[in-house]
Amino acid sequence: xxxxxxxxxxxxxxxxxxxxxxxxxxxxxxxxxxxxxxxxxxxxxxxxxxxxxxxxxxxxxxxxxxxxxxxxxxxxxxxxxxxxxxxxxxxxxxxxxxxxxxxxxxxxxxxxxxxxxxxxxxxxxxxxxxxxxxxxxxxxxxxxxxxxxxxxxxxxxxxxxxxxxxxxxxxxxxxxxxxxxxxxxxxxxxxxxxxxxxxxxxxxxxxxxxxxxxxxxxxxxxxxxxxxxxxxxxxxxxxxxxxxxxxxxxxxxxxxxxxxxxxxxxxxxxxxxxxxxxxx
Amino acid sequence: xxxxxxxxxxxxxxxxxxxxxxxxxxxxxxxxxxxxxxxxxxxxxxxxxxxxxxxxxxxxxxxxxxxxxxxxxxxxxxxxxxxxxxxxxxxxxxxxxxxxxxxxxxxxxxxxxxxxxxxxxxxxxxxxxxxxxxxxxxxxxxxxxxxxxxxxxxxxxxxxxxxxxxxxxxxxxxxxxxxxxxxxxxxxxxxxxxxxxxxxxxxxxxxxxxxxxxxxxxxxxxxxxxxxxxxxxxxxxxxxxxxxxxxxxxxxxxxxxxxxxxxxxxxxxxxxxxxxxxxx
Numbered sequence: 001x002x003x004x005x006x007x008x009x010x011x012x013x014x015x016x017x018x019x020x021x022x023x024x025x026x027x028x029x030x031x032x033x034x035x036x037x038x039x040x041x042x043x044x045x046x047x048x049x050x051x052x053x054x055x056x057x058x059x060x061x062x063x064x065x066x067x068x069x070x071x072x073x074x075x076x077x078x079x080x081x082x083x084x085x086x087x088x089x090x091x092x093x094x095x096x097x098x099x100x101x102x103x104x105x106x107x108x109x110x111x112x113x114x115x116x117x118x119x120x121x122x123x124x125x126x127x128x129x130x131x132x133x134x135x136x137x138x139x140x141x142x143x144x145x146x147x148x149x150x151x152x153x154x155x156x157x158x159x160x161x162x163x164x165x166x167x168x169x170x171x172x173x174x175x176x177x178x179x180x181x182x183x184x185x186x187x188x189x190x191x192x193x194x195x196x197x198x199x200x201x202x203x204x205x206x207x208x209x210x211x212x213x214x215x216x217x218x219x220x221x222x223x224x225x226x227x228x229x230x231x232x233x234x235x236x237x238x239x240x241x242x243x244x245x246x247x248x249x250x251x252x253x254x255x256x257x258x259x260x261x262x263x264x265x266x267x268x269x270x271x272x273x274x275x276x277x278x279x280x
Numbered sequence: 281x282x283x284x285x286x287x288x289x290x291x292x293x294x295x296x297x298x299x300x301x302x303x304x305x306x307x308x309x310x311x312x313x314x315x316x317x318x319x320x321x322x323x324x325x326x327x328x329x330x331x332x333x334x335x336x337x338x339x340x341x342x343x344x345x346x347x348x349x350x351x352x353x354x355x356x357x358x359x360x361x362x363x364x365x366x367x368x369x370x371x372x373x374x375x376x377x378x379x380x381x382x383x384x385x386x387x388x389x390x391x392x393x394x395x396x397x398x399x400x401x402x403x404x405x406x407x408x409x410x411x412x413x414x415x416x417x418x419x420x421x422x423x424x425x426x427x428x429x430x431x432x433x434x435x436x437x438x439x440x441x442x443x444x445x446x447x448x449x450x451x452x453x454x455x456x457x458x459x460x461x462x463x464x465x466x467x468x469x470x471x472x473x474x475x476x477x478x479x480x481x482x483x484x485x486x487x488x489x490x491x492x493x494x495x496x497x498x499x500x501x502x503x504x505x506x507x508x509x510x511x512x513x514x515x516x517x518x519x520x521x522x523x524x525x526x527x528x529x530x531x532x533x534x535x536x537x538x539x540x541x542x543x544x545x546x547x548x549x550x551x552x553x554x555x556x557x558x559x560x
Contacts, residue, residue: 012406014301014396015396016303017302018301018302018303018306019301019302019303019396020301020302021294021298021299021300021301021398022297022298022299022300023296023298023299026298091398091402091403091406092406093402093405093406093412094405094406094408094409094410094411094412094528094531096411096525096527099409099527099528099530099531100527100530102409102531102535103527103530103531103534103535106534106535107534112535114406114407116294116295116299116398116402116403116406116407116493116494117398118301118371118396118397118398119399119402119412121401121402121412122371122373122396122399122401122402123371123396125373125374126292126371126372126373126374126394126396126399127394127396128374129374129379129382130374131374131376132373132374132399132401132418133417133418133419133420134417135415135417135418136416136417137413137414137415137416137445138412138413138415139413140413165417213396214396245376247376247379247380247383248374248379250379250380250383251374251379251382251383254383254386254387255382255383255386255392
């Protein structure tokens with residue numbers, strides 16, 4: 001197919017149909033072959049319908065297709081001289097599987113290009129009015145694997161709180177392609193507290209519950225650990241803020257209708273943690 | 281108009297014309313009045329041209345309009361019962377000025393809605409193949425103000441490196457609306473090292489230089505402090521990786537053409553910092 005090397009585009013779709021960018025749309029329309037993977041993040045039905053409306057010939061790939069079979073289906077298209085796109089939910093922030101596929105394509109001599117879109121990590125900060133400068137490392141709350149509960153998210157939350165940083169807790173996906181709910185996540189956090197005994201999971205902690213960010217029916221509730229709201233359909237995300245500045249407090253209070261007493265109680269608790277006035 | 285409260289939409293435009301989302305496009309077309317601010321981030325001419333092509337009646341707001349005059353021009357439109365949009369570059373990740381404007385609108389009884397787009401913070405990780413789970417707090421390298429050089433970015437880089445975390449360093453905007461270049465930023469980092477003497481800014485440090493992320497002519501160069509590449513036009517961004525996993529190393533090496541020896545030298549240095557084998 002001419003002189004130019006075939007290109008593999010890794011295309012972010014964003015979080016909802018309305019997040020689709022002009023670049024993504026153009027590439028989905030113009031490449032020879034479109035693949036889509038739906039296991040590193042769940043693709044909502046409406047989003048899949050939208051994509052199928054643009055290209056009815058999208059090929060869906062499973063975890064095995066990408067990881068065990070090294071994306072053979074994709075490489076085969078490229079080696080026939082065709083441009084291909086691999087669509088992923090959100091911004092293609094580098095899930096190991098995606099980075100590995102691009103490395104394989106590049107080593108086989110093809111061009112690769114990443115097309116950005118809306119990521120939950122940045123979108124959630126915008127929706128909550130929280131400063132990106134105070135975002136600590138993010139974590140995912142995972143289901144126990146072979147009976148073992150990973151303490152990673154809990155330890156990271158502890159580190160972030162002690163530094164006054166905000167924590168975004170993403171929620172695991174079950175094998176059945178269903179997202180963990182906020183309620184399940186809180187139950188796991190409580191179990192981690194039982195095991196880890198750092199004393200951070202208590203009723204003074206402000207918890208912001210978010211559901212379906214970027215969708216028409218997105219829902220954000222500022223509450224506590226002991227008061228988990230009904231959020232409806234997944235995906236859910238949990239955010240535990242660090243030390244809040246005055247504008248962040250105003251935003252939570254006036255725009256997101258947070259109870260000001262809860263916010264101020266949280267401030268005092270984070271201040272205490274930051275000053276080390278609590279058992280290590 | 282009618283029964284529904286007027287709404288103020290805070291609309292992210294993304295980083296380049298191709299980042300524009302379907303949601304942003306629909307809102308720009310449908311609201312009664314469109315404002316755009318171009319001082320918290322510089323708007324490239326091509327992006328402004330694109331927006332003016334959609335709406336020729338966009339009103340540009342200065343820092344004074346938003347901060348000193350509390351967005352009076354916007355509030356005036358809303359109070360006449362009109363829906364309005366305030367356009368901002370990137371994802372509207374909550375710059376204090378933007379959050380404050382939404383708080384004012386909400387307190388005056390109007391609805392507010394944030395429309396997400398591509399943010400440099402997430403986009404850069406995708407383009408570099410770096411895991412979002414290892415992103416430490418971000419910082420901005422700022423010009424000296426009244427002769428005083430802020431050490432914040434340097435101290436944060438030190439903290440992140442000691443934890444093996446990646447650091448994104450955003451670059452300041454001059455009053456004249458020009459972005460700081462990567463070269464200027466490195467000069468300032470060297471000055472911070474002279475002042476702070478933590479010994480982190482040295483030739484073993486891997487520095488990833490990025491320019492015009494999301495644009496057709498984006499440029500990414502993996503190099504060192506002592507070897508600043510010519511990147512061309514701003515905006516530039518600097519990323520100093522923490523400890524890299526095998527897929528991240530492969531991505532830097534094969535996709536971004538990094539020198540593997542530089543990468544391995546960096547790994548050893550970060551390992552040393554993480555183990556505390558260096559003067560505090």
